[in-house]
Amino acid sequence: MTQMQSFKDKVSQMLVLNQGQRISHFQYGGKRYWLKQVEHLEGAMRFLKTDSAKALTKETQVLKQLDNEGAPVPKVVANGDGYLVVEDAGRTIRDWLDRDDVGAAKQQNILDDASQALANLHSMQLAHGRPALRDISWRAGKVKFIDFEANQQKGSVAEKQIRDLLVYVHSLYRYLGEDSERISKAISVYREAGGEIIWQKAKQFLSSWQWLYYFSRPFKNIGGKDLKPVYWVLWHFRNN
Template identity: 25%
Template sequence: MSQADAATPATDPFAEVIATALREPPVRVRPLPLPDGDQLWLKRVEDLTHRAWQRKGDMRRLLRREREGYARMAEAGLPVVAMVDGHTDWLVTRDAGANLRHLLRSSDVRMRERTEAFAAAGEALAKLHRAGFTHGRPTMRAICWDGASIRFISLARHSDRRRRNRHFALDVMIFIHSCLCADRSAHDVLGLALGAYLDNAPEGTWPAVHRMATLMAMVAPAMAALRLARPTSRELNALSLALSYVTEHQRRP
């Protein structure tokens, strides 16, 4: 189905919902409610200024890589969200539940559900790595929990060629940083996630995480200067927390 041509087969139960949404002014990501109470998610290419394009990159290329990621990982039996339809300028996926950031920060989420979700997330990330894939940016927003299963979204940075421990270690560092950025005191659930990850991850990944943290710590003076200029930046503050967390856990969490 193309954006210009809404003549999709009538057997497609989502065709009308998608076609209607595509006729509306573009929004980068929006939910598409379904009659049965479920929902889809529509992601569209942004109309970027030149400066934003330089910062974010070619959005059509990234969207194509995301579609490819869903297709390849689903074929490999990996826990990714189900892709419904796609085009050069847009992508539609099924709903995969609440993301980990919501589970971490919401007071309405019970601790049991939070711990189950984080343990499952660690195991799921290890499953990707054992299969030879890296997510590329496994932040709290890119990992969803529906109450029973973890599903990865936002696969624009995925790769099935970066199969060395240093590539897996970067995924792990991004996960740690994102978790502590969302909640700097979230050591308990972070430890659960990393414990489940390391129980299932390729051998040698945690030493590789330590080596990466050591290299990143070498730019600490530059980070300190940036933090002085942006003292309220959650991302910069969480980076030092992530490096300290890894350093304090020489063996494993």
């Protein structure tokens, strides 16, 4: 039995053991892999299963296409009817920031690597759709974007990249709070790595929304995790 056949047998085994689980992981050959399956719904919700299956098929196609184009995405190693297997790409940026055993200097390097990778992705005329820190992984200096939104909002590539940047900055403030020094450093890396044009376009886009700056100011410290960063995103583009 070849190694590839053994891996296929492992995937078949995991499909049985994790039946009904949307996301699961397993080890093979000393490496970790993630198994994503079509969500199995019950009752009236089962009529949405077709859409879920189509979404997974589209996600598989997108990941393979992006990998062929050289984009930093996890490699698809197996796929079939109702499932997708990708290589593990390391801890997410959010996970790295939550670790007490990771010093501030290393965390900053990880953030800078993520910003560099986002700028590089945009330089390839690509967009992620939702590059929050929980959707970006890092391992040994290598960044991978996970959970690409297969069905992105309509618009030009530049409009999607502007949305990318705003989501990314919002996520930085969501997880780092008011730590403007570390966030400014990370955003500066994005700008210097080729993202300046998109940053300027994002600043111009937000100019018509700056009235929200005053509206959101009372919530900058007491708002929820999604509301508080709105003020700080506006603050950043207002003061830089």
